[in-house]
Amino acid sequence: MDTPLETSKTQTGLRAHVIFTIGALVLQYVLGMLTNMFVSFPDTTQPDQLWAAARSQFPSAAHILIGTLLLVSAIVFVVRAAREPQRLWLVSAVVGLIAILAAAYGGVMFTSTQVDTYSLVMALGFIVAFVAYGWGLYATRG
DSSP: OOOHHHHHHHHHHHHHHHHHHHHHHHHHHHHHHHHHHHOOOOSOOOHHHHHHHHHHSHHHHHHHHHHHHHHHHHHHHHHHHHTOSOHHHHHHHHHHHHHHHHHHHHHHHHHHHOOHHHHHHHHHHHHHHHHHHHHHHHHTOO
């Protein structure tokens, strides 16, 4: 059983993880908007050419990198939250992970096809993850 000091340290660590993740989500959103506004993709249906274009332009390359780090962070957060007695952390973590997985799916599909619906999936995934992590931070305060 954790002592109150150990529980406090764990709670502080989880809160810091969520705050970092929310900050990374905001950065991801900004990079997504920069990509949307300033990155040009070739007029092709060839996924390899579309991916090459995405990787060769800073905003989209950074968006891909931050998205990958967010996915890893979300997985780590689920593992950390599962070890906590306070189940609110786990709910927040699982919903956040599912939302980030949905956004990642949307990103992969959008880059490969340039179909706008997948861009919407990314945006909705961002909003759900942002709300889930924000709710977790709020619900576990105190």
